[in-house]
Amino acid sequence: MGKHSMRSLFVLFFKYSNMNLKLALEYKLNRSLIALAIFCREMIGVVVMFLILLRFLHIRGWEIHEMLFLYSFLFLSYSLFVLLFAGIRDFDNMVHSGDFDRLLTRPLGLMYQIISARIDFTATIGHGVVGIVLFMNTAFSVGIEWNWQNSLYYVLALIGGTIIQASLFLLSACFSFWAVKTENLRNLIFFNARRIAGYPLSFYPVFIQKLLIFVIPFSFVNYFPAQYFLRKDGSFWEGYLYLTPVVGALLFYLVFLLWKLGVRSYTSTGNSVY
Amino acid sequence: MALIEVTDLVKEYKLNVRKKGLSGAIRSLLVPEFKLKRAVDSISFTIDKGDTVGFIGPNGAGKSTTVKMLTGILAPTSGSITVGGLSPFKERKKNAMRIGVVFGQKTQLWWDLPVIDTFDLLRHIYRIPAQAYKHNLAMFSEMLGLQDFINVPVRQLSLGQKMRADIAAALLHDPEILFFDEPTIGLDVVAKEKIREFITFVNREKGTTMLFTTHDMDDIERTCNRMIIIDKGTKIYDGTVEDIKRTYGNDRIMVVEFGEKAEPIRIPGVELIDAKDNRMWLRFHKDEIQASLILNRLTQKYSISDFTVQEPEIEGIIRDIYLGGIHLDKSVSGVC
Ligand SMILES: Nc1ncnc2c1ncn2[C@@H]1O[C@H](COP(=O)(O)OP(=O)(O)O)[C@@H](O)[C@H]1O
Ligand SMILES: [Mg+2]
Numbered sequence: 001m002g003k004h005s006m007r008s009l010f011v012l013f014f015k016y017s018n019m020n021l022k023l024a025l026e027y028k029l030n031r032s033l034i035a036l037a038i039f040c041r042e043m044i045g046v047v048v049m050f051l052i053l054l055r056f057l058h059i060r061g062w063e064i065h066e067m068l069f070l071y072s073f074l075f076l077s078y079s080l081f082v083l084l085f086a087g088i089r090d091f092d093n094m095v096h097s098g099d100f101d102r103l104l105t106r107p108l109g110l111m112y113q114i115i116s117a118r119i120d121f122t123a124t125i126g127h128g129v130v131g132i133v134l135f136m137n138t139a140f141s142v143g144i145e146w147n148w149q150n151s152l153y154y155v156l157a158l159i160g161g162t163i164i165q166a167s168l169f170l171l172s173a174c175f176s177f178w179a180v181k182t183e184n185l186r187n188l189i190f191f192n193a194r195r196i197a198g199y200p201l202s203f204y205p206v207f208i209q210k211l212l213i214f215v216i217p218f219s220f221v222n223y224f225p226a227q228y229f230l231r232k233d234g235s236f237w238e239g240y241l242y243l244t245p246v247v248g249a250l251l252f253y254l255v256f257l258l259w260k261l262g263v264r265s266y267t268s269t270g271n272s273v274y
Numbered sequence: 275m276a277l278i279e280v281t282d283l284v285k286e287y288k289l290n291v292r293k294k295g296l297s298g299a300i301r302s303l304l305v306p307e308f309k310l311k312r313a314v315d316s317i318s319f320t321i322d323k324g325d326t327v328g329f330i331g332p333n334g335a336g337k338s339t340t341v342k343m344l345t346g347i348l349a350p351t352s353g354s355i356t357v358g359g360l361s362p363f364k365e366r367k368k369n370a371m372r373i374g375v376v377f378g379q380k381t382q383l384w385w386d387l388p389v390i391d392t393f394d395l396l397r398h399i400y401r402i403p404a405q406a407y408k409h410n411l412a413m414f415s416e417m418l419g420l421q422d423f424i425n426v427p428v429r430q431l432s433l434g435q436k437m438r439a440d441i442a443a444a445l446l447h448d449p450e451i452l453f454f455d456e457p458t459i460g461l462d463v464v465a466k467e468k469i470r471e472f473i474t475f476v477n478r479e480k481g482t483t484m485l486f487t488t489h490d491m492d493d494i495e496r497t498c499n500r501m502i503i504i505d506k507g508t509k510i511y512d513g514t515v516e517d518i519k520r521t522y523g524n525d526r527i528m529v530v531e532f533g534e535k536a537e538p539i540r541i542p543g544v545e546l547i548d549a550k551d552n553r554m555w556l557r558f559h560k561d562e563i564q565a566s567l568i569l570n571r572l573t574q575k576y577s578i579s580d581f582t583v584q585e586p587e588i589e590g591i592i593r594d595i596y597l598g599g600i601h602l603d604k605s606v607s608g609v610c
Pocket of ligand 1: 287311313332334337338339
């Protein structure tokens, strides 16, 4: 019965992960099927895209492998997102079911608990395998030299992209503190932005470009990181290529402040779904 | 200093007033209109270390709201709370180390995993020393019969088993104070009994301070030395269970079985409330007339084959208090 240290929080995090793993193994067959279903669903999208692209040698200077490399960022970062931040994705539920009250009775930070307590291994695998398949088939045929600088950039961009998506979900989670169900609206916005981001940003009208840079910054999840490696279009500011981790950190920080405000409101007004 | 001190505690909920129609929906989004609902209305009390206190009151009285403020889930609208010198809300994490919380309606166990897995997680959450964990686990297992189902996934447990596991889970880290919100709701008699025994035992062995909310009077009679009655957010009684019985429970009911058919008899201070076959139900006030005197009068006319004297059920008394039938005199409301 002592205070937590960095170390003990780390140990506890793995304890939580272990619980989640057990949960996944508890329904091995069930979860494997779900993971397979997610894989197939996403893979169909990829294949359709592939077939469409196959009819062209390249579109506006983008070759098919380059397009799929761009696409791979979306899957890998989303896979990391559900691995690390499934608790944020499912946060609305936590508030509506009253489980959030329980977190408040524990000697731990709230965000820590939300992040540790839930890991969606199933979706991680479903999306992750698609990402890996795409990556393995493209990363070595689009002329990238995988030296340590590039590898480091790649990892940072992936983490940044993961955090950007976490921030978007956290933003929508904030509304559940004020009794607003945003789940549908969020899915509409998030998954459409993600779909748009499947193609190079330069294909779109300026309005959409601005939207994906400044409002729902999905372009930093895949377009600018891919652009860093491929250098296809010269129409955007060069600095964007390096901003993904910064955008991620800043966005998360801002949304986190709003979230804190939401917690304050929750603890003063009680479960809004009441 | 008392372990828990609550002074003029108030909690108001803001209720969104939604207007009808599309224009109404837009209007309430732009200019939100609130109605305030005062769920807890200026409650004060203190609780000493080792006390077992029952919070009783009808549905919607404000019991859960009070517990939520005591456990740091909700911030008070006004008034103050200290639990062992800490503000449960402002020093949430520190306070959390020292309390255990059981919500009767909401388990903290991992639904799809065996009970023991949650216990093991709690060991890390509260950083329980190995020795203490082992000792507590063994003790709780034995007393609550956990060993029968500790390796079974929670979703397969009966309500009673789940509640037993939940109570053990809340006590693993040896909290100084245990809060229960409706711990026996929906349980059968045997399960209730086991839980009550256990709670009494832990209170005695470990000196754990206990605070329950319930609307089951039996829970309180069996486990609590003190009772706080709240209704509509205000405290209407605070004292010992004995006190309330003594003060409001001087009525007795004597059930007499005669050897033959008996005619009603007039005895001053005794009221005949029912008669069936050879039996009679008589009500009297124990301070006004002694039971032996009544028996005496009865045996002068008839032979008596059996009799019992019943104390009033506290439930009935409480009901009377709610309904305003008994007006509480401040001077008798115990440690108020
Ligand atoms: N989150 C909430 N928002 C609005 N009103 C609430 C909320 N929680 C409880 N109430 C209201 O506050 C009052 C007290 O509720 P509660 O504390 O749950 O009572 P009890 O536990 O004694 O049944 C009730 O009238 C209830 O309707
Ligand atoms: Mg309640």
